[in-house]
Amino acid sequence: xxSPLELTLVLLAAAVVGVVAFRSLNLPPILGYLVxxxxxxxxxxxxxxxxxxxxxxxxxxxxxxMFSIGLExxxxxxxxxxxIVFGLGLSxxxxxxxxxxxxxxxxxxxxxxxxxASLALGGxxxxxxxxxxxxxxxxxxxxxxxxxxxxxGVLLFQDLAVVPLLIVLEALxxxxxxxxxxxxxxxxxxxxxxxxxxxxxxxxxxxWFNVVVRRRSQELFMLNLLLVTLGIAFVTEVLGLSMALxxxxxxxxxxxxxxxxxxxxxxxxxxxxxxxxxxxxxGMLLNPSILVAHPVLVLVxxxxxxxxxxxxxxxxxxxxxxxxxxxxxxxxxxxxxGEFGFVMLNVISGNKLVPPELLNEVLAAMLLxxxxxxxxxxxxxxxxxxxxxxxxxxxxxxxxxxxxxxxKTSGHVIICGYGRCGQNLARMLEQEGLSYVALDLDxxxxxxxxxxxxxxxxxxxxxxxxxxxxxxxxAAAVAITYAETPSALKVLHHVHELEPALPVIVRxxxxxxxxxxxxxxxxxxxxxxxxxxxxxxxxxxVLVGVPMRRVVRRVEEMRDARYSLxxxxxxxxxxxxxxYEREGVRLQPVSLPASADAVGRTLGDLSLDxxxxxxxxxxxxxxxGVEPDPSTRLRADDILVLRGLPDALAKAEQRLTVIRRSxxxxx
Numbered sequence: 203x204x205s206p207l208e209l210t211l212v213l214l215a216a217a218v219v220g221v222v223a224f225r226s227l228n229l230p231p232i233l234g235y236l237v238x239x240x241x242x243x244x245x246x247x248x249x250x251x252x253x254x255x256x257x258x259x260x261x262x263x264x265x266x267x268m269f270s271i272g273l274e275x276x277x278x279x280x281x282x283x284x285x286i287v288f289g290l291g292l293s294x295x296x297x298x299x300x301x302x303x304x305x306x307x308x309x310x311x312x313x314x315x316x317x318x319a320s321l322a323l324g325g326x327x328x329x330x331x332x333x334x335x336x337x338x339x340x341x342x343x344x345x346x347x348x349x350x351x352x353x354x355g356v357l358l359f360q361d362l363a364v365v366p367l368l369i370v371l372e373a374l375x376x377x378x379x380x381x382x383x384x385x386x387x388x389x390x391x392x393x394x395x396x397x398x399x400x401x402x403x404x405x406x407x408x409x410w411f412n413v414v415v416r417r418r419s420q421e422l423f424m425l426n427l428l429l430v431t432l433g434i435a436f437v438t439e440v441l442g443l444s445m446a447l448x449x450x451x452x453x454x455x456x457x458x459x460x461x462x463x464x465x466x467x468x469x470x471x472x473x474x475x476x477x478x479x480x481x482x483x484x485g486m487l488l489n490p491s492i493l494v495a496h497p498v499l500v501l502v503x504x505x506x507x508x509x510x511x512x513x514x515x516x517x518x519x520x521x522x523x524x525x526x527x528x529x530x531x532x533x534x535x536x537x538x539x540g541e542f543g544f545v546m547l548n549v550i551s552g553n554k555l556v557p558p559e560l561l562n563e564v565l566a567a568m569l570l571x572x573x574x575x576x577x578x579x580x581x582x583x584x585x586x587x588x589x590x591x592x593x594x595x596x597x598x599x600x601x602x603x604x605x606x607x608x609x610k611t612s613g614h615v616i617i618c619g620y621g622r623c624g625q626n627l628a629r630m631l632e633q634e635g636l637s638y639v640a641l642d643l644d645x646x647x648x649x650x651x652x653x654x655x656x657x658x659x660x661x662x663x664x665x666x667x668x669x670x671x672x673x674x675x676x677a678a679a680v681a682i683t684y685a686e687t688p689s690a691l692k693v694l695h696h697v698h699e700l701e702p703a704l705p706v707i708v709r710x711x712x713x714x715x716x717x718x719x720x721x722x723x724x725x726x727x728x729x730x731x732x733x734x735x736x737x738x739x740x741x742x743x744v745l746v747g748v749p750m751r752r753v754v755r756r757v758e759e760m761r762d763a764r765y766s767l768x769x770x771x772x773x774x775x776x777x778x779x780x781x782y783e784r785e786g787v788r789l790q791p792v793s794l795p796a797s798a799d800a801v802g803r804t805l806g807d808l809s810l811d812x813x814x815x816x817x818x819x820x821x822x823x824x825x826x827g828v829e830p831d832p833s834t835r836l837r838a839d840d841i842l843v844l845r846g847l848p849d850a851l852a853k854a855e856q857r858l859t860v861i862r863r864s865x866x867x868x869x
Contacts, residue, residue: 212242212249213242213479213482216238216239216241216242216249216482217234217235217238217478217479217482219238220234220235220237220238220482221234221235221478222234224237229576230338230576230580231478232334232337232338232481232576233573233576235478235481235482235485236481236482236484236485236569236572236573237485237573238482238485239481239482239483239484239485239486239488240485240486240488240490241485242482242486243485243486243487243488244486245486245488245489245490245491246490261445261480262432262445262472262476263333263473263475263476263477263478263479263480263481264332264333264445264446264477264480264541265431265432265435265445265446265448265449265476266431266449266469266472266473266476266477267332267333267336267337267446267473267477268332268336268446268447268449268450268453269431269449269450269452269453269469269473270340270453270466270469270470270473271336271340271345271354271450271453272449272450272451272452272453272454272455272456272457273453273454273456273457273462273465273466283351283354283355285522286351286352286355286356286522287355287356287358287359288359289522290352290355290356290359290518290519290522291355291356291357291358291359291360291362291363292359293518293521293522294328294356294359294360294514294515294518294536295328295359295360295363297514297518298324298327298328298511298514299321299324299325299327299328300324301324301510301514302320302321302323302324302327302328303317303320303321303324305320305506306319306320306323306324307320318374318555319550319555319556321370321374322371322374322546322549322550322555322556323550323556323564325367325370325371325546326539326543326544326546326547326550326564326568327507327511327539327543328360328363328367329360329364329539329540329541329542329543329546330356330357330360330511330535330536330537330538330539330540331538331539331540331541331572331575332357332360332361332446332540332541333477333480333481333541334481334538334572334575334576335353335357335535335536335538335575335579336354336357337477338575338576338579338580339353339354339535339579341688342579342580344643346643346644346645347643348524348525348528348645349519349524349527349528349529349531349532349535352519352522352524352528352532353532353535353536356515356532356536357536358447358450360540360542361443361444361446361447361450361542362392362443362447364443364444364542364545364546366389366392367546368545368546368549371546371549371550371553371555374553374555391441391442391443392443395437395438395441395443396451399434399437399438399448399451399455400451400454400455403434403451403452403455404455404458407430407455407456407458407459408458408459408460410426411426411456411459411461414426415461423464423468424468427456427465427468427469428472430452430455430456431449431452431453431469433452434448434449434451434452434455435448435449435452436448438451444542467711480541484541484544484569484572485569487544487565487569488565488566488569489562489565489566492562492563492565492566493566496563499563500563500566500567500570501567502567503563503564503566503567504566504567504570504571504574507539507567507571508537508538508571508574509537511533511536511537512533512534512536512537513533514533515529515532515533515536515537516529516530516532516533517529519532519533526586527586530582530585530586530589531582531583531586534578534579534582534585534586535578535579535582537571537575537578538571538572538574538575538578539567539568539569539571539572543568544565544568547561547564547565547568611637611639611673611676612673612676612677613636613637613676613677613678614636614637614638614639614673614676614677614678615627615631615636615637615638615639615677615678615679615680615681616638616639616640616641616663616669616672616673616674616677616679616680616681617638617639617640617641617681617683618640618641618663618680618681618682618683618684618690618693619640619641619642619663619682619683619684620640620641620642620644620647620648620651620658620683621642621647621683621684623683623684623709624640624642624681624683624684625651627681627683628640628656628657628658636678637657638657639657639658639659639672639673639677640656640657640658640659641658641659641660641661641662641663641668641672642658642659642660642661643660643661643662645660648660659672663682663689663693664689664692664693664696665696666696666699666700669693669696669697669700670700674697674700674701674704675700675701677701677704678704679704679705679706679707680693680697680704680705680706680707681706681707681709682694682706682707682708682709683709684709685709685710685711685730687710687715687718687719690708690710690719690724691718691719691722693706694706694708694719694722694723694724695722695723697723698722698723698821702723702821702841703791703793703821703841705725705726706723706724706725707724707725707726707727707728708724708726708727708728709728709730710727710728710729710730711729711730711731712729712730712731712732713727713729713731713732715727716729723821736757736760739756739757739760740753740754740756740757743756788845788846788847788848788851789818789843789844789845790843790844790845790851790855791841791842791843791844792841792842792844792854792855792858792859793839793840793841793842794836794837794838794839794840794841794842794858794859795838795839795859795861796838796839797861798838798858798859798860798861799860799861800836800857800858800859800860801836801837801838802835802836802837803835803836804832804833804834804835804836805817805830805831805832805833805834805836806832806833808857808858810844810854810857810858813846813850813853813854813857814846814847814850815844815845815846815850815851815853815854816844816845816846817830817842817843817844817845818830818843818844818845819842819843820834820836820840820841820842820843821840821841821843822837822839822840822841830842842858
């Protein structure tokens with residue numbers, strides 16, 4: 203038997219290797235966790251054969267994930283979602299079980315078991331993967347989309363339904379006559395537990411966090427956060443509910459306090475590491491030999507339930523008012539099996555409700571559906587556009603709506619994301635008399651802002667069509683105001699494919715992704731931590747008696763050293779000459795035509811430094827990734843960003859763009 207330290211090292215090494223390999227192949231990291239779990243599990247290489255020892259720890263990954271989702275919600279939003287949770291969610295679970303029982307009559311010709319087995323398997327089939335789906339939706343920035351809300355609502359009801367379903371399964375294996383009594387007790391327990399937690403939590407959470415924060419200890423704050431999250435998860439588990447549901451409630455309660463954003467950052471490391479362990483232990487359950495021994499049966503149990511579930515949920519979502527595209531995306535997102543399905547399979551196995559030889563194939567099929575889930579969700583847009591002509595028309599109308607609003611706008615700023623940062627930028631642009639168009643995916647925010655007369659439209663900035671409709675070819679700049687690197691990279695790719703010289707400003711949390719964003723074409727990357735530290739330093743200096751003028755100069759010097767754009771600036775027609783007399787230095791982009799004499803020569807050959815001009819950046823094929831140095835050889839269509847005084851810049855531009863002399867060809 204391996205020691206706890208050896209087992210932990212194996213899991214961590216497997217996680218690192220799996221994520222690196224799958225990210226290199228541009229595949230979801232979740233797949234990496236699942237695949238390495240299969241490989242190192244007891245049914246394959248057997249490197250980590252003691253899965254139960256880490257299973258409980260890994261489940262905390264789902265706990266912290268649901269806590270993070272709870273932070274994104276509020277009581278008002280939950281009240282607005284009650285129709286989805288108790289309408290769409292209830293219908294999905296009940297009809298899935300009924301369809302499973304109907305299908306059981308067909309399967310009964312091959313495997314001899316009664317309606318109890320069909321009901322039990324239907325309960326397991328009704329569950330979807332909270333961990334996989336919510337993580338993918340968060341990465342794709344779709345939690346606030348219409349289909350994202352439908353999916354979260356159904357997942358919440360599934361968590362609530364786990365308790366009565368487990369009671370039903372236990373009763374089927376023991377005394378079915380006590381089923382009604384047990385279900386009544388479960389309903390009272392669920393309602394009572396949720397009411398108590400929400401009622402007490404609303405009155406206690408903010409005062410208690412205020413007490414903790416006044417102690418001015420980050421360590422105490424973190425300990426309190428873990429205590430609240432795991433404590434409420436423990437209470438719900440003791441009451442027979444899932445820990446994930448308790449963590450979700452904890453997240454909602456803390457979201458109502460002023461400390462939501464700090465909590466969100468503090469919890470991320472625990473969530474991501476433990477969630478990775480959860481996916482690995484899930485992969486360890488799959489026995490590859492089952493796939494070899496009974497491939498046809500496993501494929502049938504994989505394809506039929508997945509398709510049935512997707513079609514059923516799509517139809518139900520349509521009945522509850524979703525558009526065809528939203529309904530299909532909801533069905534695709536919930537088509538896979540879930541973690542609680544494995545819990546139910548354990549109860550089914552213990553009560554001998556289903557023949558053991560059938561359970562192995564069902565388990566393998568469920569894991570295959572979870573492996574397929576990332577691919578299905580990533581390609582949901584393509585699937586929907588192929589299957590639904592109305593969705594294609596709706597997308598076209600949405601693009602037309604954006605284009606109609608921006609058709610007369612030029613020289614504007616495209617703001618990607620209209621949260622607090624985007625709204626502050628919009629206010630400053632308005633004060634300077636500059637126009638903007640904001641793209642955002644939160645329908646409530648867009649509706650409220652648009653009704654107030656602000657230039658914001660519903661659209662995904664990471665989509666090429668949205669950027670074009672927002673007038674990318676006529677824009678003066680693009681500002682990405684949300685700190686989501688994957689989405690920002692998509693925006694940069696589209697912008698610099700369509701408009702290579704268009705400046706793009708990107709917001710990040712810290713400097714960790716700065717090089718990647720700059721290489722992708724970001725004109726400037728603004729880390730929140732850097733700006734926060736500058737403000738902290740300036741206020742501290744003022745409070746200890748340093749003159750304000752000197753503090754402002756120090757901050758300007760630090761910004762000048764950190765941000766390349768502040769080491770000079772681009773000249774505009776409305777700039778006053780007094781500004782240039784004070785600073786003098788400006789930036790100027792120069793594009794090299796194919797016929798320029800500078801093409802093929804190095805920067806050292808051109809001796810631009812003799813003119814007092816230096817090259818701060820070179821864009822090539824729309825990507826700012828070439829480091830300028832004397833040995834850099836220039837190519838046709840390169841865009842050079844020059845820094846210097848106005849007269850020197852004019853001479854440098856002339857030297858760079860002078861046309862190569864033609865020589866008569868020799869015969």
